[in-house]
Amino acid sequence: xxxxxxxxxxxxxxxxxxxxxxxxxxxxxxxxxxxxxxxxxxxxxxxxxxxxxxxxxxxxxxxxxxxxxxxxxxxxxxxxxxxxxxxxxxxxxxxxxxxxxxxxxxxxxxxxxxxxxxxxxxxxxxxxxxxxxxxxxxxxxxxxxxx
Amino acid sequence: xxxxxxxxxxxxxxxxxxxxxxxxxxxxxxxxxxxxxxxxxxxxxxxxxxxxxxxxxxxxxxxxxxxxxxxxxxxxxxxxxxxxxxxxxxxxxxxxxxxxxxxxxxxxxxxxxxxxxxxxxxxxxxxxxxxxxxxxxxxxxxxxxxxxxxxxxxxxxxxxxxxxxxxxxxxxxxxxxxxxxxxxxxxxxxxxxxxxxxxxxxxxxxxxxxxxxxxxxxxxxxxxxxxxxxxxxxxxxxxxxxxxxxxxxxxxxxxxxxxxxxxxxxxxxxxxxxxxxxxxxxxxxxxxxxxxxxxxxxxxxxxxxxxxxxxxxxxxxxxxxxxxxxxxxxxxxxxxxxxxxxxxxxxxxxxxxxxxxxxxxxxxxxxxxxxxxxxxxxxxxx
Numbered sequence: 001x002x003x004x005x006x007x008x009x010x011x012x013x014x015x016x017x018x019x020x021x022x023x024x025x026x027x028x029x030x031x032x033x034x035x036x037x038x039x040x041x042x043x044x045x046x047x048x049x050x051x052x053x054x055x056x057x058x059x060x061x062x063x064x065x066x067x068x069x070x071x072x073x074x075x076x077x078x079x080x081x082x083x084x085x086x087x088x089x090x091x092x093x094x095x096x097x098x099x100x101x102x103x104x105x106x107x108x109x110x111x112x113x114x115x116x117x118x119x120x121x122x123x124x125x126x127x128x129x130x131x132x133x134x135x136x137x138x139x140x141x142x143x144x145x146x147x
Numbered sequence: 148x149x150x151x152x153x154x155x156x157x158x159x160x161x162x163x164x165x166x167x168x169x170x171x172x173x174x175x176x177x178x179x180x181x182x183x184x185x186x187x188x189x190x191x192x193x194x195x196x197x198x199x200x201x202x203x204x205x206x207x208x209x210x211x212x213x214x215x216x217x218x219x220x221x222x223x224x225x226x227x228x229x230x231x232x233x234x235x236x237x238x239x240x241x242x243x244x245x246x247x248x249x250x251x252x253x254x255x256x257x258x259x260x261x262x263x264x265x266x267x268x269x270x271x272x273x274x275x276x277x278x279x280x281x282x283x284x285x286x287x288x289x290x291x292x293x294x295x296x297x298x299x300x301x302x303x304x305x306x307x308x309x310x311x312x313x314x315x316x317x318x319x320x321x322x323x324x325x326x327x328x329x330x331x332x333x334x335x336x337x338x339x340x341x342x343x344x345x346x347x348x349x350x351x352x353x354x355x356x357x358x359x360x361x362x363x364x365x366x367x368x369x370x371x372x373x374x375x376x377x378x379x380x381x382x383x384x385x386x387x388x389x390x391x392x393x394x395x396x397x398x399x400x401x402x403x404x405x406x407x408x409x410x411x412x413x414x415x416x417x418x419x420x421x422x423x424x425x426x427x428x429x430x431x432x433x434x435x436x437x438x439x440x441x442x443x444x445x446x447x448x449x450x451x452x453x454x455x456x457x458x459x460x461x462x463x464x465x466x467x468x469x470x471x472x473x474x475x476x477x478x479x480x481x482x483x484x485x486x487x488x489x490x491x492x493x494x495x496x497x498x499x500x501x502x503x504x505x506x507x508x509x510x511x512x513x514x515x516x517x518x519x520x521x522x523x524x525x526x527x528x529x
Contacts, residue, residue: 101392
């Protein structure tokens with residue numbers, strides 16, 4: 001049986017990722033002042049322009065800060081599995097672009113340190129009743145992939 | 148401009164009160180504040196009332212008296228009560244009213260706040276994937292701050308322990324069991340590096356403050372407390388704030404707390420070195436540490452030594468959160484900042500009982516911070 005995967009939202013990251021169009025976060029760039037926004041926004045919070053164009057963000061950056069989630073968040077809005085598994089979140093600095101808040105792969109703080117190199121990936125964070133895996137963006141420590 | 152002074156404060160205990168509506172807690176707080184001021188409700192000319200859970204907190208007039216006065220509902224996240232007292236003071240300063248009241252009340256269900264992210268202008272996926280938690284921000288902010296400024300886990304625990312010990316001396320506080328540093332460090336991690344006993348919890352309570360023109364204060368009290376400054380600021384582009392899916396790379400931009408604090412000191416003509424007692428937003432132990440610096444009360448990183456030396460304890464040079472703060476009292480959002488002011492007024496009057504600080508305090512400071520990046524500061528003096 002093939003598992004179906006769906007992104008948690010349209011327009012958040014490129015989907016499905018392919019060899020010629022790998023996974024990237026979709027931001028917007030203000031047509032007037034150049035400010036980047038993620039998620040993509042029609043209104044610029046610097047110059048109030050309403051004109052923007054799509055911009056794909058870098059898929060590598062450094063971990064700026066992080067924390068862990070040790071209890072199941074109130075639901076709704078959280079729609080992860082009833083059997084809660086702790087996870088980590090952090091801000092990854094994409095050089096010259098944005099600091100982006102994201103899920104981090106894994107759950108413990110031991111393998112995370114401020115300043116380490118991180119790479120964009122995606123994680124299935126929940127499974128619908130029909131078996132569809134719902135996917136969201138996340139960052140993973142680069143050193144784990146190369147070690 | 149006419150100056151506003153506080154002539155009465157009233158506080159309903161903070162905690163859990165099954166079966167008691169928020170409006171009844173608010174009415175109790177108002178009656179205590181009116182009695183403290185020695186004025187009857189019909190004398191009040193205008194008021195500002197804040198709540199998160201009560202859609203029409205101005206319905207409180209149904210319990211106090213339908214006198215027809217303008218009673219304006221206010222809401223500004225965790226800065227709600229700071230906003231209410233600022234506006235009540237402003238109405239006096241501008242000459243609109245001679246006698247006003249600021250009221251806050253709330254009754255939150257147990258557990259972390261839950262809401263649809265759309266209320267904060269954030270898409271649904273942010274909540275669905277478990278990102279829409281204010282506790283993440285506090286964990287991440289203090290984690291970065293500890294990395295940059297050499298703050299230890301023990302210091303986090305010392306702050307929480309101090310506030311629970313202070314609350315133990317406060318019969319209106321919610322968490323009155325003293326906890327040791329070791330007990331706090333042994334509690335489960337909720338959001339690294341913050342542990343269960345390092346967080347405050349949403350709960351229930353109410354508070355009220357009666358203000359009048361300074362030149363009429365002698366009619367009511369011999370110990371008026373002057374409202375020297377109120378300031379409120381929202382977040383600026385580039386600042387690291389709660390519930391931000393992203394923010395721009397670049398030079399660090401300061402928190403609205405820094406902006407509100409500077410504005411308040413300037414308005415008051417009072418500097419941080421003059422502050423005798425402070426109430427700082429301690430949503431978590433890390434927040435109290437960061438807010439000491441953001442409010443100008445120390446330099447970044449100095450907290451490690453100051454807290455170890457007990458400087459922020461009741462017997463220290465700069466007592467912080469003498470009534471137990473949010474950690475000891477919990478946070479009914481609408482009332483929290485008025486509880487802070489209640490405590491400062493007692494300290495400046497030297498009627499704080501078992502938790503009274505030494506000497507003759509003249510200047511008190513209160514600070515609130517909340518979503519989506521808003522901060523309120525008041526400076527009070529004798």
